Amino acid sequence: MATVFYRPQALETIARRTLSEYDPMYLNGSPLAVPIETIIEKTFGLRIEYQYLTNDARELGRMIYDSGITTYYNRDIMDYALMRVEGGTMLIEAALLEDEKSYGRLRFTLAHELAHYIIHKQIFSGTGVAAALYNNDTDEDATEWQANYLAKAILMPNGQIKRCFYALRPVCKTKSEYVCKMAEIFEVSKQAMEIRLKDFALI
Template sequence: MTNEHITTYIERSVLATLRALIPNREVRSHSEARQVAEHQAIRLLELHGIEDGPVPVEFIADLPKIEIEMVDAPVSGASFWNGSNWIIQLNKHESYSRQRFTLAHEYKHIVDHNRADALYIGTRDVSPAEQAEQAADYFAGCLLVPKKLLKRAYYGGMQRTADLAAHFQVSEAAMTVRLRQTGIAEPAPRCTPRSAPFSRSWQYRMNHRTQTQGV
């Protein structure tokens, strides 16, 4: 097998590899669904040999059967199967950092395709759709701002949120969330309303209703 054929095989195996990390059973807790998302993000970085930031998330566009469209839309992004390829649409009017996050977020929806019902079963307080959106946000955060790389930068002296956001090419809001998720920053007081700057439950509902078939 030539190097070209080996590379093609690996690229075509990316989705299968990430989907294989989803347990073959119903996931009963949201914390486990988040762990799955983080494992998938780490594995995706490993597959592409990424060991430093900023993460070149644009490599997603180079994966087989993935097409990126820049569109004029009232929302941040969308993803769907068009019969031959996965289409990820990004709002062309939003900032580059936001588009990067949206790209990673929508790719997680593609990875979850046909498995979302087992991954996100909901609770009395959170619907399955909301869990799916939260997991996609978490995946995007883990992919764009890996815990290991964030701690390396932070404890190496880069401790201003704005500087970290610029280094990893994400928004300051996303960086603030990631600092809390990794335990570097203290969580917000319980009386402070939690923000959801990247919530896209509309997208999950659209994908769930259409039940498209993909690779």
């Protein structure tokens, strides 16, 4: 099945719908960090497992659509090994848990894999492919671009970002102050927040 290409406006709508499924009142509340793990596990019924996926953390996440066998990096034997996985499992690079500075990246990886599940599940289910490998590389194909966009739209919802930005006007005087403060509030990286604020021409 071919990839359906979603425009940014459609992905914003999917993000709003996803957050409303979690809590119909969420988008009307005060700006705060999206509980991405709760949404993954409770709203969508997916499992999150932390494993060392590669020897150098080049792959941050892997969405498992069909039950079967996949690889992981076994640090005890310093080599790759096989493990059985159930469909509906999200494998996340365990190294992301080892550094507090990676917390924003961890949350974005979770949202990225959820985005793949939401918009690409029909493409990969039944193929036996543990698809949508999330790498550190900057090259993006259409599915990666869509997953990245939907991830930021889920973690940094349109209305809440704008509401938060205008609420901070009395205290934030520079672009970097807005980026730092809002990244802290939404528990994302400063880089991700800067991109999102530029999306809306707020900075």
